[in-house]
Amino acid sequence: MPGLEDLYREIILDHYRNPRNRGELEVPPAHRVEGFNPLCGDEIVIYLTVDGDTVTDIKIGGQGCSISQSSASMMSAAVKGKTVDEVRELTKSFKSMMSIHEHSLEGEDEPAEPTAESVAKLGDLEALRGVVKFPVRIKCATLSWNTLAQGLDEALAGA
Amino acid sequence: MALTDTPHGGRATDADPLDAAAIAADFPLLGTTSHGRRLVYLDSAATSQKPTAVLDAMDRYYRTINANVHRGVYDIAEQATSAMEAARAKVGRFIGARSTSEVVFTKNATEACNLVVQSWGRANLAEGDVVVLSLMEHHADIVPWHILAAEKGLELRWIGVTDDGHLDLSNLDQLLDGAKALGVTAMSNVLGTITPVADLCAAAHAAGAVTLIDACQYVPHNVTDVAAWDADFVAFSGHKMCGPTGIGVLWGREELLDAMPPFLGGGEMIRDVRTDGFTVNDLPWKFEAGTPPIAEIIGIGAAVDYLEGLGMDAVRAHEVELTTYAMDVLGQRFGDRLTIHGPADPAERGGVLSLAFADLHPHDVAQVLDEHAVCVRAGHHCAKPLMRHLGVSATARASVYVYNTPADIDALADALDATAEFFMV
Ligand SMILES: Cc1ncc(COP(=O)(O)O)c(C=O)c1O
Numbered sequence: 001m002p003g004l005e006d007l008y009r010e011i012i013l014d015h016y017r018n019p020r021n022r023g024e025l026e027v028p029p030a031h032r033v034e035g036f037n038p039l040c041g042d043e044i045v046i047y048l049t050v051d052g053d054t055v056t057d058i059k060i061g062g063q064g065c066s067i068s069q070s071s072a073s074m075m076s077a078a079v080k081g082k083t084v085d086e087v088r089e090l091t092k093s094f095k096s097m098m099s100i101h102e103h104s105l106e107g108e109d110e111p112a113e114p115t116a117e118s119v120a121k122l123g124d125l126e127a128l129r130g131v132v133k134f135p136v137r138i139k140c141a142t143l144s145w146n147t148l149a150q151g152l153d154e155a156l157a158g159a
Numbered sequence: 160m161a162l163t164d165t166p167h168g169g170r171a172t173d174a175d176p177l178d179a180a181a182i183a184a185d186f187p188l189l190g191t192t193s194h195g196r197r198l199v200y201l202d203s204a205a206t207s208q209k210p211t212a213v214l215d216a217m218d219r220y221y222r223t224i225n226a227n228v229h230r231g232v233y234d235i236a237e238q239a240t241s242a243m244e245a246a247r248a249k250v251g252r253f254i255g256a257r258s259t260s261e262v263v264f265t266k267n268a269t270e271a272c273n274l275v276v277q278s279w280g281r282a283n284l285a286e287g288d289v290v291v292l293s294l295m296e297h298h299a300d301i302v303p304w305h306i307l308a309a310e311k312g313l314e315l316r317w318i319g320v321t322d323d324g325h326l327d328l329s330n331l332d333q334l335l336d337g338a339k340a341l342g343v344t345a346m347s348n349v350l351g352t353i354t355p356v357a358d359l360c361a362a363a364h365a366a367g368a369v370t371l372i373d374a375c376q377y378v379p380h381n382v383t384d385v386a387a388w389d390a391d392f393v394a395f396s397g398h399k400m401c402g403p404t405g406i407g408v409l410w411g412r413e414e415l416l417d418a419m420p421p422f423l424g425g426g427e428m429i430r431d432v433r434t435d436g437f438t439v440n441d442l443p444w445k446f447e448a449g450t451p452p453i454a455e456i457i458g459i460g461a462a463v464d465y466l467e468g469l470g471m472d473a474v475r476a477h478e479v480e481l482t483t484y485a486m487d488v489l490g491q492r493f494g495d496r497l498t499i500h501g502p503a504d505p506a507e508r509g510g511v512l513s514l515a516f517a518d519l520h521p522h523d524v525a526q527v528l529d530e531h532a533v534c535v536r537a538g539h540h541c542a543k544p545l546m547r548h549l550g551v552s553a554t555a556r557a558s559v560y561v562y563n564t565p566a567d568i569d570a571l572a573d574a575l576d577a578t579a580e581f582f583m584v
Contacts, residue, residue, distance in 0.1 A: 004530055004581065008523075013582070040522055041539030041552040063552045065522035140522065 006130035007137065008066065015070035015124075020077045023059040025049060030057070031155040035147030037139055042068050046147050050155045053083050060144070067128070067137050072144035074125045084152060091145050093122055097129055098138050169564045171480035176473040179481070183562040185210040185465075196532035199570045204348050204376060204511050204558035205536050206398045209462075213401055216461035217454045228453055229427065229444070243453055246460025247443070253463045254374075254393065255384035256410055260442040263409040263416070264456055268375040269299040271394035271409035272342075274446060275371050276303035278419045279392070280340070283369075286312040289338040291368065293318035293326055294548050295347045295354075298541040299394075300373045304342060318343070320548055324350045324501035324508075331359075335366035343370070345377035349540045349554065350501030351482075351508035353377070360389045369415070375399060379560070380478055380509050382471040385410050397455065401561075402462035406455035409446070416442050423448035466561075474561055478510040481559050485512060485568045492572050496579070500549060510559035513540075516575060517584040521555035527581050528555075531574035 025032075025047035035044045042064035049057040058076045063069075075094075079087045131141045169180025183189045186208045191198050200208060226236035228243050244259070251262040265271045280303075284290070290304055294317055308315055316334045319327035326343075335341065341363040345356050356372055363370045371392040377383060379400035385393050392415070397406035411419075421428055421439055425448035430438045439445045466474065482505040489497055489512075498515040502508045514535075516524050525537035535557045539546045546552060557571055 004527060007526065008581070039538060041543065041546055042522075043552055063520075065520035067522070069520075134526070137522070137526070 002130065002133035007134055009127040009130065011124055011127045012066060012070040015073040016066040019060065019069060019073040021059050021073070021080065022061070023047075024061060025057060025059050030059075031151055031158065033147055033151035033154060034062075035143050035150070037064070037068065037143050039136075039139060040065070042140065042143060044068065044072055044144050044147050046072075046144070046151050048148070048151045048155055050084065050152070053085070055079050055082055055084065055087055055152075064143070065137075065140055067131060067140040068143050071125075071128055071141045074123075074128070075144050075148065078123060078125060079148070084156065087148070087152065090121060091149055094125055094128075094145055095142060097122065097126070097132070098142055099132055171477070171484040171565050175477050175480040177469060177477035177561060179477065179562055179564040180566075182469070183564065185212070186562050187211060187214070189562055193532040193534075194530055197570075199531075199533045199567045201557040201559065201563065201567060201571060202534045202536050203379075203399070203560035203563075204540075204556060206404065207379065207401050207560050208562065209403065209458075210401055210465050212465050213403065213458050213461045217403060217458045220454050220457045227450055239453060242460075243451065243456045246456045246463075249460045249463045250408055251410075253383070253467065254378060254408075254410060255386045257386065258413065261410055261413050261416065263411065263443040263446045264451055265394075265407040265409050265446075266405060266452075267398070267407035268373065268394045268396040269407070271392075271407050272299045272371065272373065273303045274409055274422045275392045275394070275411070276307050278422045278446075279369070279415065280304075280307050281311075282418075282420055284311055284313055284339055287314065289314045289316055290340045290342065291316045291318060291334050291338045291363075292342045293344065293354075294320045294544050295326065295344050295350065295352065296342065296542070296544070297344065297348055297373060297375065298543070299375070300342045300344065300371065301544065317544075320350075320545065323503065324352050326352070326354055326359075328355075328358075331362055332366070335362055335368055338363070338366055338368040341368045341370045342373070344373040344375075346374075346380070346509050346511075347501070347542075347545070348376045348511060349513050349542050349545055349556065351511035351513075352501055353381075353508060356388045356390065360391075364389070376509060376511070379466075381475050391415055397459035397462060400459075400462055401465050402459035403455045405452050406459045408459070413442065416446070421448070422446055425449045427451070469561060477561060478559060479505050481563060481565070481568070482508065482510045482512070484565050485510075485557075485559070485571075488568055488572055489514075489575075493575065496584070497575070500554060510563075512557045513554035514557065515551065515554060517579065517582075519578065519582055519584060521553040523582065524555045524575070524578055527578040528571070528574045531570065531577060533571050533574045535571075 030047045030049045043062040045061035047059040060072045169178040224235045224238040226239045228240040321327045369391045372390045374395045378395040393410040398404040428448040500513040521537035
């Protein structure tokens, strides 16, 4: 049985206690997007500046548990300065680490294990791997990523 | 089990009429373990555990008299029909109904609320009409009204909540002025607050408004008398009162139910069907389209028998004693680090304790409690307007029932200690 240490790694608690890129950006030029976890009431607000094809700045607001907050904090650090394509790639790697296959009912074709290369790119985010063993918390970890994806789409559509 | 450590055994105090430790033995699931420890179930506000008597009654139906109801003339079909209708009578007596015509079975309390809004509301409300709700409502008594309001252009007005966790009735007459309906909870599933239902119904009727009482948290824990309340509609669920899931109840005033159009259409609810129309069945079957959840109806009847065996006065007294014990113990052990939302006086509330612990998020608290086999609910409890009013996104909620003992509360407190240690707060 997975223990609490699998879930609450030191680096997660550090990001929870000292969240990176917390705050707001002026809208516009930044884009603002909100995400909700309907299960637990957690809310996240992401402010995003996309310049050309690069995410030049990002700030995080809202409230949530240590998993959703630390995931958002690590995400903000990981995507700042990256190109949109790199961010999308990172999102894919993160979600595959969270083994997101909610919609596949065919038990046969499990999604491919994330490659060592894609995991390496996740850096600190790899610490969230243990969340997979606590299925109800996966939504906490992915809230910020789904919200970011929505924000990117909106920001690019508006541009 | 360390029950012998507490001075009163399974009882919270000498005044506690129930020996909860003995009662717990009636509930098979409470004898199981989780993470290698005795399961401590403190989430009965979400759903209660089920006693053997209820499980056996449902099993007996399937094994010995399984047949569809109101159709067959053969022996077991008649037995199934009379078992189902006997359960309806038990439920009716349990809440003070005058007749079984007023006891409509639904899927759950949520469906009961939707029935009232879609049938009574659709037939009786028009653009600009006012419906009054409270900020304490569960989404089950909010969203159906939102749906109809968006369609018809209704105005929703909101009864506020005071700092000490009661309904703010200071402007009630103003809110009710011109209102056609009042939807209000009898007991909050977040704050535990017991509301003055009889007074609210009197005020609503004086203003000409019809009342829908969400008694989902009230009926399982208190003596309920719909006639004394003088309510118009009362909704509750079987699964929070020792019964199975999949069965809820709408009690309604007969004159109102009689005048209402049907909700769902199909078999059971009709008297005659022709190519050019249909006529409806008598109450209560007019509102029960299709094959009913027969086993679940028999199950809720057995749950009523079980609770009446304990005595609802005793159930309430036990919960007041245990809530008092819990508030004392948690207060002594955690002081300012722990906030319990809602009324401070256990006599004014049910055994629902929504906790804010240090600055920890309820999800994180509940996760560590789970490691200690203590089951509590973390989240918004389907009451987001109330959460916004409290200024929180979630709470960790511990709730008690007939089978909870002081040892369960001690286990909760020990697990909270471990939580504080783990997160170093
Ligand atoms: C106060 C209150 N109303 C309504 C409901 C809805 O009950 P159900 O989900 O059984 O329909 C609940 C239970 O969650 C509740 O606590």
